[in-house]
Amino acid sequence: MDIAIIGASGYTGGDLVRLLLCHSKAEVTCVTSRKEEGKTFDSVHPNMSGLCSLSFTNPDVSDLDSDFVFLAVPHTAAMSYAGELKERGIKCVDLSADYRLPKDVYEKTYGVTHTNYFKAPYGLCELHRDEIKRAEFVANPGCFPTGAALASAPLAKFAHTIIYDSKTGVSGAGTSPSATNQYTNVADNFTAYKWTAHRHLSEMKQEAAFLGSKANCHFTPHLLPVNRGILTTAHILLDEPLSQEETEKLYNDMYKDEFFVRLQNPTLGGVRGSNFCDVKVESEGTRVVAVSAIDNLVKGASGQAIQNMNIMCGFKETDGLMTAPLYP
Ligand SMILES: NC(=O)c1ccc[n+]([C@@H]2O[C@H](COP(=O)([O-])OP(=O)(O)OC[C@H]3O[C@@H](n4cnc5c(N)ncnc54)[C@H](OP(=O)(O)O)[C@@H]3O)[C@@H](O)[C@H]2O)c1
Incomplete structure (x- = not known):
């Protein structure tokens, strides 16, 4: 399954690529950044040197031919991509806050108008697994x-x-x-x-x-x-x-x-x-x-987003997530 990460120059985008290296059914084929367009992924995430040979492209959802998208962008940016992904039937996990709350609560909490609202399951996997299983679009929880x-x-x-x-x-x-x-x-x-x-x-x-x-x-x-x-x-x-x-x-x-x-x-x-x-x-x-x-970047963001993808796609829930904690 081809994966696109919109907002891959950030911390959560970087950790999505790191964790998905070990996924048996998914491969990241598109990483976007407006500021880093044309640069290699490992020039921004040097921990990934020798492990990821992708370069950043400008985010353009109408051009995407991926099977699954992670939106790893700030709130309000996610809503500008989510509608088109949904219309095109591309499954998606949104790591931002844009779809975690009812519209009125979101607008009051974040002090912005939601321009593309729809309801999405809240992706706290252990509590909402049944809803996530049937979903095309999941709102990943806050850390x-x-x-x-x-x-x-x-x-x-x-x-x-x-x-x-x-x-x-x-x-x-x-x-x-x-x-x-x-x-x-x-x-x-x-x-x-x-x-x-x-x-x-x-x-x-x-x-x-x-x-x-x-x-x-x-x-x-x-x-x-x-x-x-x-x-x-x-x-x-x-x-x-x-x-x-x-x-x-x-x-x-x-x-x-x-x-x-x-x-x-x-x-x-x-x-x-x-x-x-x-x-x-x-x-x-x-x-x-x-x-x-x-x-916060794994169970609080990218790891839980992959757990959600696994549930949505019928994969083993632990696929890509068997990395042991780094101790000490
Ligand atoms: N950090 C955490 O611990 C954490 C935990 C849970 C959830 N989250 C949520 O996850 C999302 C990403 O967080 P992060 O910490 O990875 O943020 P970040 O490090 O600031 O990275 C944000 C990414 O989004 C891109 N971006 C910004 N505005 C954009 C736009 N309008 N269109 C397309 N791309 C845009 C940026 O690249 P360009 O500007 O170059 O395009 C960058 O790649 C946020 O919504 C955050 O609230 C973060």
Whole structure:
């Protein structure tokens, strides 16, 4: 199957190509970038030297003859390609936020008008697999909501309040340089940002509601001086107390058949470069603390996008995703 990646000069586009090298049924044949048009892929992603001989082309969906497309572009850019891909019947996973929320919630959250809206399944694979199987177009979840939802899903319907406290690596902000991600502001430093109003909160609330929860959800992200990874501490406040044994049983029951969710001590080093989400829970009665760790560029973006492609195309769900975490 021929794959095109629109937005392949960015971090998630780079990781899509890296991971798809090991896919048994898919081959990347088209990588786009407007700024890098004509340059070789490995001149922008030197880790791929000797592994990928493609050059960047300008994105033009009407010219594409690929079987499957990943949109690895910023929100609002994705909506300008999605409609034509859909009309042409080309299957697609969109890594941006453009199709993750209902139109009105999206427009309010992102402060923009959606010019090409349609409904798409929310691609959190472990929770929406049946819908994804039948889909031509899937909205890949945000990185924070992936770690948050997987940490809290087994308990969401018993909670009255969930507080997500997340720490992310710098690659979450993409390749564009800014004051926030410049070396002197990140290295040897640690800070909270968007304390009460990060856009990903809308997705977290949506997933809690999907799981039958009426919980009030709160979220504060922090920027860690590391390249990859998100560690989320979810404080799950319950109406009725649950023992440690009862809590662990709920997590075991939900995740026992999920290859990419491992119930073990979560650390960023334990998942780096891989599609795993590691989760552990501790109950103190009416407060359960659930901690999750993911690589924001893999389970939080490109890896989950490939997992979605595998489900949509009837491939083995782990194809292309058996890369072991890079530890230490
Ligand atoms: N970084 C993460 O951890 C992460 C996690 C989950 C989801 N996401 C989402 O994934 C998407 C990509 O993120 P990223 O971190 O890879 O961003 P990035 O590093 O900034 O890369 C963005 C890519 O999109 C291309 N692009 C920008 N505007 C475009 C347009 N109008 N038309 C076509 N191509 C355009 C850029 O190349 P040219 O400008 O040269 O065309 C570049 O290749 C974003 O929507 C982001 O929110 C990112």
